[in-house]
Amino acid sequence: MPIRPILQLGDPRLREKCAPVEEPASPEIRELVRDLADTLAHWRSTTGYGRGIAAPQLGVLRRVIFLKLPDMEPWPLINPEIIECSPNKIIVWDACLSFLSIFMQVERHREITVRYQNLYGETRDLRAGDERNLSELLQHEIDHLDGILAIDRVLDLKTICMREEFEKRHRQASPYAPAPATVTR
Secondary structure, X not given: OOOOOOOOOOOHHHHOOOEOOOOOOOHHHHHHHHHHHHHHHHHHHHHOOOOEEEHHHHOOOEOEEEEOOOOOOOEEEEEEEEEEEOOOEEEEEEOOHHHOOEEEXXXXXXXXXXXXXXXXXXXXXXXXXXXXXXXXXXXXXXXXXXXXXXXXXXXXXXXXXXXXXXXXXXXHHOOOOOOOOOOOO
């Protein structure tokens, strides 16, 4: 499938609310998920960043996100919605494939419950927390479906930094910290 261009900050389509998917098992949605997967894999391999992507980032205003976490199967979520949030919040570093040169700190709920459909139209509920930073990732991607970007949630403008500064000063504490090297003898 083709690697599609990702809309960049300033494109008004990133600010639009997405329409629900009526037929999750349709060929159109399966093709969209393949395009999301291929595009995310390309960005991950060329930049080292990218754990999730949302359909509006490809200019498709449908409620579809795709996640690919290390050591996990690819995971499309159709019509995801947050149905419960913990009162506890966390502050995390966030960035986006739609503005990968900018990083900032945002506040997210520590735990959430998400209801979504799979590619067969089956409804699933998922409780997400700190493990694999899944809660914050899901909140980021679901925000895209509502036209909300991470930059809209910045806690303090002083935390905004360029990618190079993030790499030097903060990457080790992020979900992108390199895995410890294994010693072979």
